[in-house]
Amino acid sequence: MSIPHILLGLLTERPKHGYELKREHDERLPGAKPVAYGQVYSTLQRLERDGLVAVAETLSDGGPERTVYRLTDKGRERIRSWLSEVEPPAPYVTGALFTRLVLALIAGEDPQRYLDRQRAAHLARMRELTAVKTDPARTTARLLAADHALLHLDADLRWMELAARRLADLTKEIT
Amino acid sequence: MPPVLEARDIAKSFGPTPALRGLSLTIDAGEVVAITGPSGSGKSTLLHCLAGIIRPDAGEVRFGGTRLDRLDEEARTRLRRDNFGVVLQFGHLVPELTAAENIALPLMLAGAEREAAHTAAAEWLDRVGAGECARLRPGDLSGGQIQRVAVARALAGEPSVIFADEPTGALDTIAGEQVLAQLLGAVRSRRATLVLVTHDNQVAAYADREVIVRDGRLVDPVEPAGPAGTGGPPWGMDATLPEVTR
Numbered sequence: 001m002s003i004p005h006i007l008l009g010l011l012t013e014r015p016k017h018g019y020e021l022k023r024e025h026d027e028r029l030p031g032a033k034p035v036a037y038g039q040v041y042s043t044l045q046r047l048e049r050d051g052l053v054a055v056a057e058t059l060s061d062g063g064p065e066r067t068v069y070r071l072t073d074k075g076r077e078r079i080r081s082w083l084s085e086v087e088p089p090a091p092y093v094t095g096a097l098f099t100r101l102v103l104a105l106i107a108g109e110d111p112q113r114y115l116d117r118q119r120a121a122h123l124a125r126m127r128e129l130t131a132v133k134t135d136p137a138r139t140t141a142r143l144l145a146a147d148h149a150l151l152h153l154d155a156d157l158r159w160m161e162l163a164a165r166r167l168a169d170l171t172k173e174i175t
Numbered sequence: 176m177p178p179v180l181e182a183r184d185i186a187k188s189f190g191p192t193p194a195l196r197g198l199s200l201t202i203d204a205g206e207v208v209a210i211t212g213p214s215g216s217g218k219s220t221l222l223h224c225l226a227g228i229i230r231p232d233a234g235e236v237r238f239g240g241t242r243l244d245r246l247d248e249e250a251r252t253r254l255r256r257d258n259f260g261v262v263l264q265f266g267h268l269v270p271e272l273t274a275a276e277n278i279a280l281p282l283m284l285a286g287a288e289r290e291a292a293h294t295a296a297a298e299w300l301d302r303v304g305a306g307e308c309a310r311l312r313p314g315d316l317s318g319g320q321i322q323r324v325a326v327a328r329a330l331a332g333e334p335s336v337i338f339a340d341e342p343t344g345a346l347d348t349i350a351g352e353q354v355l356a357q358l359l360g361a362v363r364s365r366r367a368t369l370v371l372v373t374h375d376n377q378v379a380a381y382a383d384r385e386v387i388v389r390d391g392r393l394v395d396p397v398e399p400a401g402p403a404g405t406g407g408p409p410w411g412m413d414a415t416l417p418e419v420t421r
Contacts, residue, residue, distance in 0.1 A: 116387070117397045126380035134356060134381075150377055157376045161213065 003035060003043050008052060008071065008079040015056040015070035018044055031145030044069055052078055097156060101163060105174045111167055115160050122153050122160075129153075178237075179204040179336060179368050180225050185234030185244075186391075187220055194220040195231065196391035204335070207362065207369040209382035214374070217391040219340060222372045226259055226338045227251040238336070256285055260329030262358070264341040266321035268313040274300060274324045275309040278331050285332060299327035303357040319350030326358050336368045343378060355381055 003025075010016065010024050018040050026034045044067075047053040052075035059066045071079075097118060104111040132138060133146045163170070180202040187195040194217040202208050202225075212218045223229045224236055227243040230251075236243040238258065243251060255261075268277045278296035283289060300306050305323040308316055316324065322342060329337050342358065343351030359381055362369045371382055379385050387394040 113397075116394055119387075120385075120397045123376065123380060123385055126376065127382075130377075130380040134359075150380070154376045165213070 002082075003039060004047060004052075005079060005082050006035075007040065007043055007047065008075055009083075011053060011069060011071040012076065012079060015068045017059065017066040017068045019066065021069075028141065029145075030139070030142045031148060047075065051075075097160065101170075102174060105171055111171070112164060115164050119157060119160055122157055126150055126153050177204060178202060179206075179239065180370070181235075181237040182221070182225060182231075183235040183237075185221075185224055185231040185236060187217075187224060187229065187231045193391055195224070197234070198388070198391065198393055199234075200225075200386060200393060202368060202370060204368055205366045206384065207359065207382045208371065209379035209385045210370065210372045210388060211374065211376075211379050211385055212388035212394075216388040218372050218388045221388055222338055222340055222370060225370060226261065226336075227255050256281070256332070258335050260332060260334035260337040262322070262325050262329045262337065262339040262342045264344040266313065266325040268321060268324060268328075270313050273310050273312055274305065274316065274320075277313075277324060278328045281328065282331055295331055296327070299331045300324065302361065303327045303330075304353070317350075318345050319354060322346060322350075322354045323357060326354060326361070330358075330361050330365075330367075333365070334367065336370065337362060338370050338372075340372045341374070342371070343375070344373075351378070 006025055006029070007021055010021055010028075016024070019037065021044075022035055022037050022040045025032070025040070044053060048055070048069070051072055053069045054072050056068045056070040059068060100114060100118070101111055104114045129146045129150050133143055133150070138146075178201045180200075182198060182200045184197050184199055185195055186193065186197050196217075198217070198221065200221070210218045210221060220229070224231050224244075227236070227238070227246070228251075230244050234244070238254065241254065243254070246254065268274070269280070272280065275293060275296040278299055279287075279289075279292035282292035282295055287295070297306070297309060300309050300323075303323040303326050305320055305327065308320050308324060311320075313321055313324075322345075326342070329339075337358070339358065343354050346354060355378065358369070361367075369382075371378065373379055386396075
């Protein structure tokens, strides 16, 4: 995920310092991998160099100094234009599944067995995500993150079901 | 937990077409099991055999200590009425009766007094979030409401096993989620057993266990294998979606 764009987006609300941005990244995007503080810091420096953010003030309430960053007009324009674009429809993980299937055929392994194992792994993960989804204490952001992952895993599974049905033809073609 | 349902080497053909070819399955009390498989694999036939709706041509089906495959039609009907609840894809409510009457009727057939049956029906409709439907007939209900009423009807007799065949197959995602939440909540709080036939992977993910039927046989369960590579978070979700207790 694009950390620079996420930081710009979080700064549209008000000026924030680095630690605040790290915390908000992790809390408000519960499906994302937590970002390292060092990465936030170095990204902010690059954004400042490019004129997309600027230092608003430096706080030092007893503890270590904290630099608060604000969005510049150029930064606001950049995030607005990014939000008007779409994400390229990515092939996600199916590429890896397809590679394993083809290699299983080439190596003379049982491809159906591979598909069954992969299905079990996918469904186990979907069970965990369903538990997240049905937990009464979950937030809507967490629900949507789980929905997103579930639907992609479901798409993989449906592709695997199709692959199983086309297996005889695929075997003829590849081996 | 002791097994509540057990199929041993069951076979069933429809005319020349074999639907089940020697299939064995054990389901423990309190389990939620999803039966999945391609169209025509035999998964609905398996459900119908386990529920005593049809008799296998060969093999044994046990519910508790009772051999379902040895009972005649009438005895199986009585056993189903006393112990099993059924939810099908399209509700199958009686169109001339109100939602409340649809739930009360089977209770009265099982021997409940009219008033007690209607009180229970009203309670169950509330429990599945369909209290406002009590006086409406199926023709005036949405698909989601019909399925909730069907869930209430299946659960009202306090069955020990509920059989569901594509219970959310006709619903959109959110209506389906709500029906599943009601069904699963009621099943788990009563430690009942749920046997669920579905072709929807997201529905199967609600179950404790999946059994796959292929060409009339069960696919051997695979050994639980870790993800390939480093064993790190597979889709970048693990880091912040853990703490799943159940």
